[in-house]
Amino acid sequence: xxxxxxxxxxxxxxxxxxxxxxxxxxxxxxxxxxxxxxxxxxxxxxxxxxxxxxxxxxxxxxxxxxxxxxxxxxxxxxxxxxxxxxxxxxxxxxxxxxxxxxxxxxxxxxxxxxxxxxxxxxxxxxxxxxxxxxxxxxxxxxxxxxxxxxxxxxxxxxxxxxxxxxxxxxxxxxxxxxxxxxxxxxxxxxxxxxxxxxxxxxxxxxxxxxxxxxxxxxxxxxxxxxxxxxxxxxxxxxxxxxxxxxxxxxxxxxxxxxxxxxxxxxxxxxxxxxxxxxxxxxxxxxxxxxxxxxxxxxxxxxxxxxxxxxxxxxxxxxxxxxxxxxxxxxxxxxxxxxxxxxxxxxxxxxxxxxxxxxxxxxxxxxxxxxxxxxxxxxxxxxxxxxxxxxxxxxxxxxxxxxxxxxxxxxxxxxxxxxxxxxxxxxxxxxxxxxxxxxxxxxxxxxxxxxxxxxxxxxxxxxxxxxxxxxxxxxxxxxxxxxxxxxxxxxxxxxxxxxxxxxxxxxxxxxxxxxxxxxxxxxxxxxxxxxxxxxxxxxxxxxxxxxxxxxxxxxxxxxxxxxxxxxxxxxxxxxxxxxxxxxxxxxxxxxxxxxxxxxxxxxxxxxxxxxxxxxxxxxxx
Amino acid sequence: xxxxxxxxxxxxxxxxxxxxxxxxxxxxxxxxxxxxxxxxxxxxxxxxxxxxxxxxxxxxxxxxxxxxxxxxxxxxxxxxxxxxxxxxxxxxxxxxxxxxxxxxxxxxxxxxxxxxxxxxxxxxxxxxxxxxxxxxxxxxxxxxxxxxxxxxxxxxxxxxxxxxxxxxxxxxxxxxxxxxxxxxxxxxxxxxxxxxxxxxxxxxxxxxxxxxxxxxxxxxxxxxxxxxxxxxxxxxxxxx
Numbered sequence: 114x115x116x117x118x119x120x121x122x123x124x125x126x127x128x129x130x131x132x133x134x135x136x137x138x139x140x141x142x143x144x145x146x147x148x149x150x151x152x153x154x155x156x157x158x159x160x161x162x163x164x165x166x167x168x169x170x171x172x173x174x175x176x177x178x179x180x181x182x183x184x185x186x187x188x189x190x191x192x193x194x195x196x197x198x199x200x201x202x203x204x205x206x207x208x209x210x211x212x213x214x215x216x217x218x219x220x221x222x223x224x225x226x227x228x229x230x231x232x233x234x235x236x237x238x239x240x241x242x243x244x245x246x247x248x249x250x251x252x253x254x255x256x257x258x259x260x261x262x263x264x265x266x267x268x269x270x271x272x273x274x275x276x277x278x279x280x281x282x283x284x285x286x287x288x289x290x291x292x293x294x295x296x297x298x299x300x301x302x303x304x305x306x307x308x309x310x311x312x313x314x315x316x317x318x319x320x321x322x323x324x325x326x327x328x329x330x331x332x333x334x335x336x337x338x339x340x341x342x343x344x345x346x347x348x349x350x351x352x353x354x355x356x357x358x359x360x361x362x363x364x365x366x367x368x369x370x371x372x373x374x375x376x377x378x379x380x381x382x383x384x385x386x387x388x389x390x391x392x393x394x395x396x397x398x399x400x401x402x403x404x405x406x407x408x409x410x411x412x413x414x415x416x417x418x419x420x421x422x423x424x425x426x427x428x429x430x431x432x433x434x435x436x437x438x439x440x441x442x443x444x445x446x447x448x449x450x451x452x453x454x455x456x457x458x459x460x461x462x463x464x465x466x467x468x469x470x471x472x473x474x475x476x477x478x479x480x481x482x483x484x485x486x487x488x489x490x491x492x493x494x495x496x497x498x499x500x501x502x503x504x505x506x507x508x509x510x511x512x513x514x515x516x517x518x519x520x521x522x523x524x525x526x527x528x529x530x531x532x533x534x535x536x537x538x539x540x541x542x543x544x545x546x547x548x549x550x551x552x553x554x555x556x557x558x559x560x561x562x563x564x565x566x567x568x569x570x571x572x573x574x575x576x577x578x579x580x581x582x583x584x585x586x587x588x589x590x591x592x593x594x595x596x597x598x599x600x601x602x603x604x605x606x607x608x609x610x611x612x613x614x615x616x617x618x619x620x621x622x623x624x625x626x627x628x629x630x631x632x633x634x635x636x637x638x639x640x641x642x643x644x645x646x647x648x649x650x651x652x653x654x655x656x657x658x659x660x661x662x663x664x665x666x667x668x669x670x671x672x673x674x675x676x677x678x679x680x681x682x683x684x685x686x687x688x689x690x691x692x693x694x695x696x697x698x699x700x701x702x703x704x705x706x707x708x709x710x711x712x713x714x715x716x717x718x719x720x721x722x723x724x725x726x727x728x729x730x731x732x733x
Numbered sequence: 734x735x736x737x738x739x740x741x742x743x744x745x746x747x748x749x750x751x752x753x754x755x756x757x758x759x760x761x762x763x764x765x766x767x768x769x770x771x772x773x774x775x776x777x778x779x780x781x782x783x784x785x786x787x788x789x790x791x792x793x794x795x796x797x798x799x800x801x802x803x804x805x806x807x808x809x810x811x812x813x814x815x816x817x818x819x820x821x822x823x824x825x826x827x828x829x830x831x832x833x834x835x836x837x838x839x840x841x842x843x844x845x846x847x848x849x850x851x852x853x854x855x856x857x858x859x860x861x862x863x864x865x866x867x868x869x870x871x872x873x874x875x876x877x878x879x880x881x882x883x884x885x886x887x888x889x890x891x892x893x894x895x896x897x898x899x900x901x902x903x904x905x906x907x908x909x910x911x912x913x914x915x916x917x918x919x920x921x922x923x924x925x926x927x928x929x930x931x932x933x934x935x936x937x938x939x940x941x942x943x944x945x946x947x948x949x950x951x952x953x954x955x956x957x958x959x960x961x962x963x964x965x966x967x968x969x970x971x972x973x
Contacts, residue, residue: 181914219913224753294751314913335910351913432742475739640737731751 155659156687156694160341161650163720172342180331180349185217185309186534188329188355190316190368192220193229194292194516195502196361197299198243199523204306206531214535216308217353219332221315221704223725225300226293228704230392230480230733231516232424232436233292234258234284234407238559239520244302252298256289256429259405264464265584266413271464274584280592281511281567284407289426291436291732292516315721317350319358319368319375326545327497329354330368335723339648356539357530357546358498361523364481365706366504367720376495384607385489385506386571388421389707391456391479391678392438392733393637397472404429409513413462414455417579419445420484420571423459424513425468434475435468436733440513442484442574443608443711447618448672452707453479454623457631461624469630477640478733479678481706483508483515487568488604494552497545501526507560511570511587518560525554566596572604612713615670634680642729643679643703645722651699652722653681653708660716661695669713671695676711679703703728744944746815756792759841761799763901765908766871767839768800775873776837778802782829784822786810790924797919798911804924805829809936813929816938818847821929823855828932830860835896837878842867842900853900863893866900 159165167173187203189196200216207214222228235254240247247254261284265272276283304310317333329352336347360369365387373379408425415421420442428434439456460469483489483506490507493500501522508515529551533539541547555561573586590598605611626632645652655661665671666684673682679701684693704727709719738747756764767779781796783789784807793804807825809817830838843850857864865871865880869888872879873895882889883902911919929936957963967973 183914183917223755226751227753297751309917311913311916332913335912346907346909348910348912475737642737729753 155662158658158695158697159651159655160339161652161654161720162337162341163718164654164656165341167341170341176343176347178349180352182352182354183217185215185329185353185355187214187216187357187359187530188353189216189218189359189361190330191361191363191366191502191504192218192222192225192300192310192312193296193361193363193502193519194299195504195519195523196220196359197225197296197303197523198239198520199359199361199501199527200303200308200310201243201299201306202524202527203531204303204308206527207535208306210535212535214531217355218303218308218310219314219316219330219353220310220312221721221724222727223313223729224297225310225312226297226732227312227729228727229293229296230390230478230728230730231292232390232392232426232438232513233290233516234287234426234514235290235292235295236287236512236514236517239517239524243520243524250298250302253294253430254288254290256405256427258284258287258289258407260403260407261285262406262408264408264410264412266410266462266464268413269463271410271462272412277592281509281570281587282409282513287514289405289407289428289436291428291430293730294732313725314351315724316362316368317721319371320352320354322497322544324543325496326543326547327358327372327495328545329358333721333724337649339650341650344648356534357548359523359526359530360498360500360504361502361519362504364483364503364506365710367706367709367718369500369504370709370718372495372498372500373491376492378491378493378495378500380492382491383485383488383604385483385485386604386608387443387481387707387710388440388484389443389452389479389481389676389678389705390438390440391453392436392477393474394476394733395435395437395469395472395474397433397435397468398470399433401468401471402433402435403427410464411580411584414459415441415580417581419447419450420574420580420583421455422513423465425465435472437465437469440482443481443676443707444484444605444611446611446613447621448612448615448669448713449618449620449675451621451623451675453634453637453678454621457626458624460630461627466630474632474640476730476733477637478728478730479641479703479705479707481710484510484571485604486510486571487564488572488601490564492552493555494547494549496543496547499526499530499548499551507564509563509567511567511591518563521558521560522555525558525560526551529554567591568596569598569600569602572602575602575605608710609713609715612669612672612711614668634678638679638701638703641679641703642731643701643727644729645700645702645726647700649699649723651697652720652726653697653699653702654718654720656716656718660714662693664714664716665712666693666695673708673712673717676707678705678707682708740945740947744946746942746945754788754792756795757841757844757846759843759845759901759903761841761908762903762905763839763841763899764796764799764801765906766868766899766901767837768909769906770837770871770873771800771802780805780833780835782807782826784809784817784825784929786814793924794916794919795911797922797924798915799909800915801922803922806924806926807932808926808928813936816940817936818938818940819849819851819855820939821934821936823852823859824934825929825932826852826856827859828934830856830896832932837895838862838898840898840900842902853898857898860896860898862896862898864898864900865891865893866898867902868899869902869904871899871905 263274314332316330318331320328332350336344406427411422425437441452502519507518574583576582779801781801870881
């Protein structure tokens, strides 16, 4: 159960007494902490083995914990643009040089693309390098951008902002894509090249050699009940060992979080800062459909000190589909802010509503994204592994594009690894290969130049004039000077530290959803297709079960019930007596990672649930 | 499996492109039962069969990962696949059962996409074999099978001779997970390919789908205060 060393003798006696009560699927057990001043009663929430270790747990006595292990040359965690590009590049090099190379890729979604969510306007630069013949191969880049519109919205009106060539938002030469379909296509290319892809299996644990270098990963165990005990169908995950392991978990990966601490990768960079992106896909009235049209806006409904903006892209794939969404910076200060409800009310703006009227919403989803850019890039290599893609975070924030840089980082990783992994003798100081050449290659590539030139745009937002200051800065320094100014501005710090206490802020009056343009949270979550095996420990683990009520609710009015785009967190009254408790509806989770990022107590640790669980996005 | 399904714009069916296709839950239970019987050494070999386009090989692999010995993929695609229903599938199964000299055919009681609940019964009729449907317990006793069936009135126990057709109901067992090491091993197991024509089966459908529509949106209910109000409202909308 809980690490006993943290508690006093009295608490240990309590715990020992409670251990004898081996209720299998009991309602939340109540613990009375008599030694605390308040008589707060905290029901047990977290049962995941990362918080409640199994080695001392009597329910796990005698359970076979040995894992089957297999060896590959390279193991890749995450089947997104970065992971797949790395896999493809490795196999392209291997096939060209007629060398054997076993590349295994694990992905937590039930199929490649099911957890992928993005706007998206794809800049084909990296794709042109990876597959110059992508068109013949049938890559789903069906919608070249034909018009680019930028607006500053007020409550009722729209101020057009000229989209001059040279501004980062200019999309000439790019394609509007359904990234999930693009990723699925990348997966098919990878399989054809001989990559072993295993969707439905999540990498749950990093494995280490004796010398501390990374040995590989272990996939998730299955068949653990909600209370943390083993079920009849319990099966251990499998170990995949590799010479090098690539971690491409996307924004704020849970294994990356562990690796940052383990190898001190963030000692020379700023803490990463994020945003949450909420997205819907609509089937609109054909008369309103303008294929290839790209619309972006800033301003309403966000105030000038809350970073964010919207997108609305008209796809050209046979049906009158538009992809639209709102991005809200997670450095916002008002704990009452609900990114979901801001998104819903943004759709009522006349300029947006006129496109959506008469249409039907067919998809919904959300995901956190990186906003830190250059200042937040960590060290990306360590003995036995490396970080690729949005995990370290190569997104070009003002361009709002990260796919091309993610792909390029995967390709650079592959090119750096290949000679080392196929060399006759491994010549390595550590059991897991260290490939610092990857970081050197990154610094010499166009990714670095690109991120350096836009490094000051996002932080320029942190001034009294907020958004307007940021726009002026971009106009002057980026458009004219191309980011050559000699200074580098800093971000505001950890997103989770930005919230002001609830009593210093005013609650926001959001309009009720009208069921035609705006919708309620639960029907939106249903559209994401998300589901998880119900009888498993909640994968949103709390380091301390009492902190949510004592801290988050008491000081910040429970911001997690406002920022979660899937309704996972609810503060409900206790069944007996006074007070509230946190209820975690883990089955609703869409794996956006916002809670792990924004929790002011940094008490929530998102870990991966049983593989195949999560959203079922189709072309998001 | 959980994507919101939507109707195609031409109302000819539902959009299936990009939707994850996985093994029918009742068929998972059927596969689990077969593997359990083999583990008890009551049967010698389990063959997993699926009819459909290339994607079904993934489903067959899952069955192989759960413990089946080999697979058979009967290729049906395009218009034939869209029109394929219980009658065509049972003809295929009947032909395969004769070819493979099977002693048991175990299927899920119904598919959750069409809820027909016909394939098992039709297969048994075509082969003139006994059937134990809605099985919640299966026991092999020499040349006979004891089947406990879930019926409206409770549980019915029957004894049938092999060869026989069984269809699995929810409480028959809890299917095991297909673990990654088993998926990897399953890649080495054989899946044979064939077409319905190879089995002498014609895929012509006797059913034509005229139109597919979404269910009507549920209208809000109306609360009434008194019985008189209720009667008045029922009269007003023509119900009485």
